Amino acid sequence: MAAGAALSPSDAEKLSKLNSAVTGLDQISENEKIGFINLVCRYLSGEAQHVEWSKINTPTDEVVVPYDKLAPTSNDPSQTKTLLDKLVVLKLNGGLGTTMGCTGPKSVIEVRNGLTFLDLIVMQIENLNSKYGCNVPLLLMNSFNTHDDTLKIVEKYSKSNIDIHTFNQSQYPRLVVDDFMALPCKGKTDKDGWYPPGHGDVFSSLMNSGKLEALISQGKEYVFVANSDNLGAIVDLKILNHLVSSKNEYCMEVTPKTLADVKGGTLISYEGKVQLLEIAQVPDQHVNEFKSIEKFKIFNTNNLWVNLKAIKRLVEADALKMEIIPNPKEVDGIKVLQLETAAGAAIKFFDHAIGINVPRSRFLPVKATSDLLLVQSDLYTLADGSVIRNAARTNPANPSIELGLEFKKVGNFLDRFKSIPSIIGLDSLKVSGDVWFGANVTLKGEVSITAKSGVKLEIPAGAVLENKVINGPEDI
Template identity: 85%
Template sequence: MAAATTENLPQLKSAVDGLTEMSENEKSGFINLVSRYLSGEAQHIEWSKIQTPTDETVVPYEKMAPVSQDVSETKNLLDKLVVLKLNGGLGTTMGCTGPKSVIEVRDGLTFLDLIVIQIENLNNKYGCKVPLVLMNSFNTHDDTQKIVEKYTNSNVDIHTFNQSKYPRVVADEFVPWPSKGKTDKDGWYPPGHGDVFPSLMNSGKLDAFLSQGKEYVFVANSDNLGAIVDLTILKHLIQNKNEYCMEVTPKTLADVKGGTLISYEGKVQLLEIAQVPDEHVNEFKSIEKFKIFNTNNLWVNLKAIKKLVEADALKMEIIPNPKEVDGVKVLQLETAAGAAIRFFDNAIGVNVPRSRFLPVKATSDLLLVQSDLYTLVDGFVTRNSARTNPSNPSIELGPEFKKVSNFLSRFKSIPSIVELDSLKVSGDVSFGSSVVLKGKATVTAKSGVKLEVPDGTVVENKDINGPEDL
């Protein structure tokens, strides 16, 4: 396959012009992205210039001034805020169809239910009108529109808009797949959450919020249960006129691949593993030099977004995502919202407690949040104070548990894990009710054998390989 060059552009442009499914904004955004990619403008990082950010750049959360208990001050802050959840992802990795945000997390409530309850509580308590905005993709739009109808009577204004819809490019010919006849959903892709800024603007929502006196948007993944509105951060940004703030949290060995914040040529910027030269990857993954990683909880000034989008100044690093779909090699070009940090004035990171990062990416995470390790109060998932270890247990579940439906069918009730360090389950295993897991537990069913952990069993620092070990 010959590498594509800028000579491929005119052909691609004329093909894109013929795609009636795209808006003019989407066409120009897509062509812009592709031409940047083809001109090879990849930003080169000089390793020797990387500096560890100071406390001025990445502010420790505990050093921020707390918000007073004055209700009117709190209402004033909240009146300036919009909450935006990235809702473009499907629950396919967990065996669900439809938006990931409608997976039941706890007590019969979905991610979306919890988000609405949280904002409704703020609005009721402080007499404010914090709107909730969902950025959907064409994959999640229809389902989400139906789902939000059930919140019609809640005290939350819910807005939705779609992120851009770009054509996948057939790799060997460098033409849009839909113009080669792939007209169903598989011919298209949503170009990553870096698209949130132009899409928010193009939807007309940004101007509408500015006209209502809103100043900041809090952007977070809809599957991060820890991403709740934080007034301390909001107050700090307003007082210090920070246009952008990324929440980071200390790395554990589970997060070594996460992007980190660095100081580079006088600016704070995000460093992703894909940008790291091969000879420095181990250094990047070490927790000694790069101690923090990006949670993708972002606070951004709305006027600054408008200014930068209008100037076409948000040229985030392009993430090429090659895929094979129906036997065809295709290319998707994406961007990430966190990479925009270097374009904003007075941008900072804030080093937040780990409790603000509680994503549910797999059923092993679902086990954590459905267990006695957490309780649910007012839509907030709070950690059980009875657990003394600050980090969560590491949980590895075999492929039999991958889909949510299979996961739920294998537990009569979720085991107690307050004193668990690690759990590894493989094979055809199921758990009875009121099982207690402590220390290091391994449960392995031999091939072709069904292994059931009986009701009420306590498994403490034990390897279970068959019924005789129970």
């Protein structure tokens, strides 16, 4: 049990019963049992989640470094090789593509030209290894949901010049809200009884898997951690060079907020340290202020660069006490609780931690089919596995796209477009109802298309729609 946590007698009894029950679960390791009980103990002790608003300061340029202030990298390929040989790339690969109607890991959704997220990631690193003669390995942190499928998928890269390692993040039992007992202890031992406890678990899982020790012994110094669905999260030599030369143990890439990102966590200076401030920690009366893009101008992209020896030191000291995120769910009508943590919240525990304010191009997540429309369109091209923005688009912001429920699943989305429309000149698109797009459609300005209930609305091939509101064929 975690030391020093002040629990009420009833909470202490709950924890003791839970601990006894979890001891008997043979599906998880001793490390997972200890990690889970520690997390529950911290949750029950009611650690302060809110920050004192008056103590928040805006970070200076020394703490959140502007990207254009980073030193240029060397033109000497041998120096670049030396730099890259210190690096490991780790992609968070625990998520399923269920919100987009897919089964299996989200990273195997086809993004562009028939290539999946994983294909593109492998191409990017292969290109670096070939170009500089370096050895940047790829680590995939899976969850129990994605592990088996991912092992099968990575077999196809066995002949590539890249070492691919997989490891699993922790598997914790869901907590039944009514009696605070672990769901698997009540007979729910299939996948629904368990959950992966958020990507904050990456540090201890990397250690518990033995991968951390192995990488350090190979002379690796930094790990670049990013979501597998962020197409902008490619290796950046300027950032790596800055961290190595400045001896920063942790770096979070942040980027300017737009109105679409107002709920994203931001970096603050707090009691002399840099810290991630999430919306859940904000006192109710300050939520609107938090969402303002005037006061809090940046948000966390979840592209993180972390020193491997620092991870080892902090995990061994059990010092990474990231804020707990309670995530309520329901399983077969039973209310359950998942206690999770986020990797970005670890920033305050590392020495010389910084943010780097990066260009928006490094944040290109695909969370929904509306994002898929952007990256499959002529707004982007593909080079060496990297998605590159078309210079013909003069507006630095991407168009805002809202697609109706009929487009939510990837299969339906692909069926409804004979080809992806040209959107270089598009500002916003709203589509709802039973709408189908012919080939070679061009969308410009602000376009809204609504099919009336029970009516199929077809946009003809070759149509050019500019600043149009369409409610029926007569409006095209």
